[in-house]
Every structure is written in structure tokens, then in C-alpha cells.
Amino acid sequence: MSQRHVPVMLQRCLDLLAPALEAPDGALATDGGRAPVVVDCTLGLGGHSEALLTRFPDARLIALDRDKEALRLSGERLAPFGERATLVHAVYDELPEVLDRLGTPRVQGVLFDLGVSSMQLDEADRGFAYAQDAPLDMRMDQTTGVSAAEVLNTYPAGELVRILRMYGEEKQAKRIVSAIVREREKEPFDRSARLVELIRDALPQAAKRTGGNPAKRTFQALRIEVNGELSVLERAIPAAVRALAVGGRIAVLSYHSLEDRLVKQVFAAGAVSTAPPGLPVVPERYQPRLKLLTRGAELPTDEEVAENRRAAPARLRGAERIREDAQ
Numbered sequence: 001m002s003q004r005h006v007p008v009m010l011q012r013c014l015d016l017l018a019p020a021l022e023a024p025d026g027a028l029a030t031d032g033g034r035a036p037v038v039v040d041c042t043l044g045l046g047g048h049s050e051a052l053l054t055r056f057p058d059a060r061l062i063a064l065d066r067d068k069e070a071l072r073l074s075g076e077r078l079a080p081f082g083e084r085a086t087l088v089h090a091v092y093d094e095l096p097e098v099l100d101r102l103g104t105p106r107v108q109g110v111l112f113d114l115g116v117s118s119m120q121l122d123e124a125d126r127g128f129a130y131a132q133d134a135p136l137d138m139r140m141d142q143t144t145g146v147s148a149a150e151v152l153n154t155y156p157a158g159e160l161v162r163i164l165r166m167y168g169e170e171k172q173a174k175r176i177v178s179a180i181v182r183e184r185e186k187e188p189f190d191r192s193a194r195l196v197e198l199i200r201d202a203l204p205q206a207a208k209r210t211g212g213n214p215a216k217r218t219f220q221a222l223r224i225e226v227n228g229e230l231s232v233l234e235r236a237i238p239a240a241v242r243a244l245a246v247g248g249r250i251a252v253l254s255y256h257s258l259e260d261r262l263v264k265q266v267f268a269a270g271a272v273s274t275a276p277p278g279l280p281v282v283p284e285r286y287q288p289r290l291k292l293l294t295r296g297a298e299l300p301t302d303e304e305v306a307e308n309r310r311a312a313p314a315r316l317r318g319a320e321r322i323r324e325d326a327q
Contacts, residue, residue: 006047006307006308006310006311007047007048007051007113008113008253008300008304008308008310008311008314009253009298009300009304009311009314009316010047010048010051012298012316013048013111013251013253013316014051014052014055016249016251016293016294016316016318017038017052017109017111017249017251017318018055018056019247019249019320020036020108020109020247020248020249020320021036021038021052021055021056021058021059021108021109022056035058035059035060036056036058036059036060036107036108036109037059037060037061037062037104037107037108037109038052038056038059038060038061038062038107038108038109038110038111039061039062039063039064039095039099039107039109039110039111039240039243040052040061040062040063040064040111040113041064041092041095041110041111041112041236041240042064042065042092042111042112042113042114043063043064043065043070043071043074043087044065044067044070044074044113045070045073045074045077046063046073046074046077046078048111048113049061049063049074049078049085050077050078050081052109052111053078053081053084053085059084059108059109060084060085060086061078061081061084061085061086062086062088062098062099062102062104062107063078063085063086063087063088064088064089064090064091064092064094064095064098065087065088065089065090066089066090066091066140066141066227067140067141067142068089068141068142068143071087071089074087075087086102091141091232092112092232092233092236092240093232093233093235093236093239095236095239095240095243096239096242096243099243105243106243106244106245106248107243107244107245107248108244108245108247108248108249109248109249109250109251110240110243110244110248110249110250110251111250111251111252112236112237112240112250112251112252112253113253114229114233114252114253114254114255114259115254115255115256115259130192130195130196130213130215130216130219131213132192133191133192133193134191134192135147135149135190135191135192136148136149136152136189136190136191136192136195136222137149138219138222138223138226138227139226139227140227145226145227146226147226148222148223148226149188149189149190151163151222151225151226152180152184152189152195152222153184153188153189157177157178157181160173160177160180160181161173161174161177163221163222163224163225164176164177164217164218164221166221166258167220167221167224167225167230167258168217168218168219168220168221168222168224169217169257169258170217170218170221172202172203172204175202175203175204176198176199176202176203176218178202179198179199179201179202180195180198183198192219195215195218196213196215199214199215199218200214200215220256224258229259230258230259230262233259233262233263234262237252237262237263237266238266241266241270241289241290241319241321242325244321245321246321246322246323246324247320247321247322248320248321249293249318249319249320249321250318250319250320250321251293251316251317251318252316252317252318253314253315253316254297254314254315254316254317255313255314255315256313260297260315260317263317264297264317267290267292267317267319268292270288270289270290270319271288271289271290271291271292271319272288273286273287273288274286284323287323288322288323289321289322289323289324289325290319290320290321290322291319291320291322292317292318292319293317293318293319293320294316294317294318297315297316297317298315298316298317299314299315299316300312300314
């Protein structure tokens with residue numbers, strides 16, 4: 001498991017979080033003890049979590065994932081750390097409820113590694129990968145929600161066009177959806193290979209020459225819709241910022257522009273003064289709550305991309321909580 005899973009931008013994530021998790025004498029701890037608490041909101045196969053627990057031996061980990069199989073596998077991986085690791089079956093926008101249940105109102109570190117996990121891409125029967133034939137599922141939590149096949153077979157044409165344009169940034173959305181609607185009337189979609197072939201046939205030659213696999217954008221759009229990824233992220237990032245103790249840090253890895261834009265907006269809003277213009281002295285309640293730790297979004301190095309092709313689209317942003325919210 002650990003051999004097939006290479007955590008993206010691992011060293012940089014650890015370095016960004018280190019000042020909050022290495023505070024002397026547990027100065028930042030707020031859980032009733034001296035141990036700093038770090039939350040991995042997207043546990044996956046546990047690569048980042050394992051590194052966090054190893055690098056910061058005084059830290060306690062709370063890790064969330066909506067995928068029960070990921071929790072099982074990562075639980076085996078993190079078992080040597082014993083009670084330092086608490087694994088929770090939850091979507092990351094449920095972070096406030098999870099922390100409340102665990103009696104941990106504030107934490108020192110938060111990490112998000114967004115998108116689809118290595119395990120979900122590598123397990124053929126999950127239907128995430130357009131390069132191999134599989135059932136059109138794409139649910140990160142296979143115990144709930146509608147599958148990608150249900151979306152394709154039941155959504156109105158206009159809604160499918162909106163999803164492909166908004167979530168996949170697919171310029172040929174109308175052409176692809178027209179083909180989908182025509183074909184689903186003959187036979188419902190249930191396998192990924194048929195969808196990939198349809199997309200290839202529907203696109204003009206010019207659109208197939210650039211951008212990699214022509215099905216990539218449609219598969220991304222379906223995955224985001226099935227899992228409600230952007231709406232969940234809109235709630236999760238502000239909630240994670242609110243959960244940080246002063247001096248706590250957050251690091252977020254995004255894999256497409258829609259995710260990165262949401263993260264950028266939340267961080268930027270927290271890093272500016274909210275004072276009305278023209279005040280001679282800015283009261284503390286209007287001062288920024290966040291300090292940006294990255295200049296724009298940081299990219300993986302060429303060496304990392306060469307070693308791990310899945311790191312190529314990654315964008316990393318970090319911020320530090322420097323002030324409480326205004327009362």
C-alpha cells in the first residue's frame with residue numbers, strides 16, 4: 001500500500017505546518033493537554049498522516065475520510081502510532097461536529113489533500129479513471145449518494161451541460177451531452193469505456209489534439225458532481241480556519257483551478273483588514289485574522305513530478321491564524 005501511494009509535496013506540507021506543531025512546551029495546545037493536535041481532513045491511504053505523526057512525535061492526529069475502505073487501509077498503516085491517531089468516517093465539511101464530539105475545539109494544524117485519492121484511482125471498480133473500463137460509480141463513500149451512471153442516465157440535458165461547463169471547464173459540453181442523451185435513450189450508461197468512446201467520437205479533431213485524454217474534463221465534472229466536492233469545500237475551508245488556534249497553520253493541496261480558487265478566496269479574505277475606509281487607527285477587531293504563508297500557489301518541483309506524475313497539477317497554499325475572530 002505505502003509503495004503505491006506517494007504523498008504529494010510531502011516535505012513542503014510538513015515544513016509549512018512545523019512551526020505550529022513544534023511549539024515549545026505545548027504552548028499552542030488547547031485540548032486540555034500539552035499535545036498539539038493536527039487534523040488530516042483527507043486521510044486517503046495515510047501517507048501524509050504517517051509523516052505528520054513521525055515528524056512531530058508530540059502531536060496527536062485526527063484524520064477524516066468519507067471512504068470506509070481508505071479508513072480501513074490507513075488504519076492498518078497508522079496502527080503503530082496507537083492512541084495518537086484518531087480516525088473518523090466523515091466528510092471534511094463535518095470537521096466542526098467531529099472536533100466538538102472529540103472535545104477538541106481548537107487545533108494547531110490542518111491539512112487538506114483534495115481531489116481523488118491514489119487508492120480510488122487505482123481500484124478499477126471505483127470508476128474514477130478514464131484509462132480503464134469500470135462501472136460508472138465515482139462515489140468516494142460507496143454507502144451513500146448517487147453514482148456517476150445515475151447522473152448520466154437521469155439528469156436533464158441542460159443540467160449535464162452546466163455540470164460539464166462549470167466543473168470540467170469543458171468547451172464542448174453541448175456536443176458531448178447531445179451524444180450522451182441520444183445514446184442513453186438506446187441503452188443506459190453503466191461502464192466507463194462506453195462513455196470514453198462516446199466522448200472521443202463526439203469531439204471535433206481539433207479538440208482531441210491537446211489537453212491529454214479528451215474524457216478527462218468530463219470525468220472530473222462527474223466526480224465533482226457525484227461527491228458534491230465544491231459545495232463541501234466551500235463550507236470546509238472556512239470551518240477549518242475557524243478551528244485553528246492563534247498560531248495554528250493550515251495547508252491545502254488543490255488539483256484543479258476551481259478548488260484552488262475557493263482556497264485562495266478564503267485565505268485572501270482572512271488576510272486583509274475589514275475596517276471601513278478612512279479610519280485613522282484600525283481597531284484590533286478589523287485586523288487580518290490570517291497571514292499568508294505562500295506567495296500565490298506553490299507548485300511541485302520538476303523532480304517530484306518526474307517521480308510522481310500525479311503531483312503535476314498540484315497547487316499548495318498555506319496560512320497561519322494570527323488573530324481571533326472579532327466578537
